[in-house]
Amino acid sequence: MSHMKLRQGIIDTCLEMNHSGLNQGTSGNVSHRIPGGMLITPTSLPYAQMKPADIVAMDFDGTYHGRRLPSSEWRFHRDILKSRTDANVVLHTHSVYCTTLATHELGIPSFHYMVAVAGGTDIRCSDYACFGTQELSDTALKALEDRTACLLGHHGLIVLADTFEKALWRAHEVETLAKMYVHALAIGEPPRLSDAEMAQVIEQMRRMSYGQTPDLDSVADRPHAAKEIRASSKPAAKTTARTKAKLKARPKVKARR
Numbered sequence: 001m002s003h004m005k006l007r008q009g010i011i012d013t014c015l016e017m018n019h020s021g022l023n024q025g026t027s028g029n030v031s032h033r034i035p036g037g038m039l040i041t042p043t044s045l046p047y048a049q050m051k052p053a054d055i056v057a058m059d060f061d062g063t064y065h066g067r068r069l070p071s072s073e074w075r076f077h078r079d080i081l082k083s084r085t086d087a088n089v090v091l092h093t094h095s096v097y098c099t100t101l102a103t104h105e106l107g108i109p110s111f112h113y114m115v116a117v118a119g120g121t122d123i124r125c126s127d128y129a130c131f132g133t134q135e136l137s138d139t140a141l142k143a144l145e146d147r148t149a150c151l152l153g154h155h156g157l158i159v160l161a162d163t164f165e166k167a168l169w170r171a172h173e174v175e176t177l178a179k180m181y182v183h184a185l186a187i188g189e190p191p192r193l194s195d196a197e198m199a200q201v202i203e204q205m206r207r208m209s210y211g212q213t214p215d216l217d218s219v220a221d222r223p224h225a226a227k228e229i230r231a232s233s234k235p236a237a238k239t240t241a242r243t244k245a246k247l248k249a250r251p252k253v254k255a256r257r
């Protein structure tokens with residue numbers, strides 16, 4: 001059996017998705033690129049029972065090899081990996097808060113700077129299409145344009161990454177953002193960061209290799225680099241007119257000790 005490490009990586013990623021609460025049951029699925037195709041989770045097999053030989057190898061033409069049937073969502077995994085050469089891993093889950101927003105056909109706007117972890121100024125929600133169909137694959141690809149995550153209307157979440165670890169990290173970040181956005185909406189629609197402010201965040205993340213743990217650690221270990229981070233994360237010297245107006249409009253809340 002080839003690609004033993006990647007097969008085990010898919011199983012470990014699925015187990016971690018359920019262990020961390022990112023997924024329930026066998027609704028999620030994971031794939032990893034191999035030359036000419038992908039490895040993907042089989043359909044309807046509890047992750048705890050999954051063995052490396054259960055992982056299905058599939059060519060990009062849809063031919064599959066192995067003792068199991070591929071996940072019913074193999075089409076979007078195949079189409080994403082075929083067209084998005086920047087990604088090696090596709091992770092799909094029905095995580096609760098992302099799916100909550102997706103049931104309202106809501107994406108995640110630039111209400112928080114971390115939205116940039118998906119590569120742009122927002123995280124889109126695709127149109128609804130029935131699971132397992134080519135329509136779903138097409139609408140997902142559209143929502144993922146220039147992004148590494150999207151919500152699926154009335155369905156769930158897809159994230160792309162170059163490694164399993166990064167895919168899990170990104171999925172957790174997006175789920176956390178979705179949770180924050182749902183909470184923020186309870187107070188009212190939160191104001192959004194402008195395109196210019198988001199462009200600055202994206203540039204800052206790119207400069208700091210944000211989300212790549214080894215690089216972040218090595219940056220933090222270097223005193224001069226740490227100083228640079230502190231300097232660049234200082235609040236702007238001038239409070240903007242917009243912020244001033246908002247601060248004025250809000251009732252003062254005493255800080256609790």
Ligand SMILES: [Zn+2]
Pocket residue numbers: 027073092093094131155156
């Ligand atoms: Zn699904």
